[in-house]
Amino acid sequence: MSNELDSVVESARSAFAQARTPAELENAKAQFTGKAGRITELMKGLAALPVEEKKARGAAINVAKQAIEAALNERRQALADAELQAQLQAEALDVSLPGRVREPGGLHPVSLTMERIERIFASMGFDVADGPEVESDWHSFTSLNNPPNHPARSMQDTFYVDIDGEDGIPYNLRPHTSPMQVRYAQQHVKKYAGRQMPEIRVIAPGRTYRVDSDATHSPMFHQCEGLWLGENVSFKDLKVVFTDFCRTFFESDDLALRFRPSFFPFTEPSAEIDIQFQSGPLAGRWLEVAGSGQVHPAVVRNMGLDPEKYIGFAFGMGPDRLTMLRYGVSDLRLFFDGDVRFLRQFR
Incomplete structure (x- = not known):
């Protein structure tokens, strides 16, 4: 055995x-x-x-x-x-090979521009407001004197989500940051209810969306709205504020502004703002940088204010466009292609 x-x-x-x-x-x-x-x-x-x-x-x-x-x-x-x-x-490593260099990161050029805009307007007493990117139809259009079926809506054709708001109209990806003007003003009125209300000075930078794409337009882009409301705010104040902003932003006093009559449903009168450099590669050309105007009485009323008492101006500009001008970039799409070789130069 x-x-x-x-x-x-x-x-x-x-x-x-x-x-x-x-x-x-x-x-x-x-x-x-x-x-x-x-x-x-x-x-x-x-x-x-x-x-x-x-x-x-x-x-x-x-x-x-x-x-x-x-x-x-x-x-x-x-x-x-x-x-x-x-x-x-x-999985052995060849220790004789050169090491992998981890390069320092940096802010995106548009982010640099947004921060620069905020600093400049903060120095002029403006608050910075932020709000939802998925908006109701009322905030995106109707509150801004742009009711349903108004022809001006076609200029801001946007993306919609498959959720209806209280008014039965689908929510949208905001086509501009203008809804924050109304939202901020309503909060401001509520905050100072029964007390002497100070002037409203605010900018609203952020992402916006429209059905558009070419060398100077993108379906997603950035915008910065500005609002100054008070009992004695005039178009002259708009010109002073924006001239000072442009000269500070581009670090040049050798710069001229002009206001061209235009139409926006939320302002009356309305004007496009052009700038002209007196020297450099863009010298002598008028370049559009913003839209502006005196806030329409209907919009002031939707803010919860009396348009007979409160008056002021609003403006909207594209930080992407300002970034292109400041750095001499000719195609907006380069900012969003994610090419590190292009972005590295802005570190």
Whole structure:
């Protein structure tokens, strides 16, 4: 019996040593300790033996089984070690190669422009307001004297989401940041209810969306609205504020402004603002940079204010356009292509 069990143990060790993968090893294991394995068959034969012989033979079989399991675990560990070594070899680093340089990051050129705009207007006493990019129809259009079916809406064709507002009209991705003028003014009126209300001075920079895409337009772009309302704010104040802003932004006093009559439903009278550099590569050309005008009485009323008492101006400009002019970039799409080679120069 001892010779038979020794032979089984040696056969198991040999079979385990020949296994090259964990799957082959498990197949070899089944030949010896599986349900139909040789050790299992020997254990089944104990039932027919006398008690004393059963004890002695059973103990010998258990010793053989333990030896087989020890050989099995040893081979399992050897295969695992070999697999780990192969993986380490495959993933080994060549320390003689040059290291990977992690370059310092930087703000996007449009972000730099937005921060610059905020700093300049903050120095003139303007707050900075931020609001939702998914807007109701009332805030995006109707509150700005642009009711449903008004032809001026076609100039600001926007994207809509599949959710209806309280008025039954779907919410939209705001085509401008003008809704923040109304939102901020309403909050301002509520804050100072029953008290003397200070003038409203605020800018609203942020992302906006329109169905448009070419070298100077993008479906997603940035805009900065401005609003100054008070009891004695005139068009002259608009000219002074915007002239000072442009000269500070472009770091040039050698710059002229002109106001061209235009139409916007939320201002009356309305004007486009052009600038002209007197020197440099853009010298002598009039360049449109903003729209502006005196806030329409209907809009003032929607803000919760009396248009007979409060008067002021609003303007809207494109930080993307200002960035193009400041850095001499001819194609707006370069800002949003994500080309690190282009963006790196603005760090």
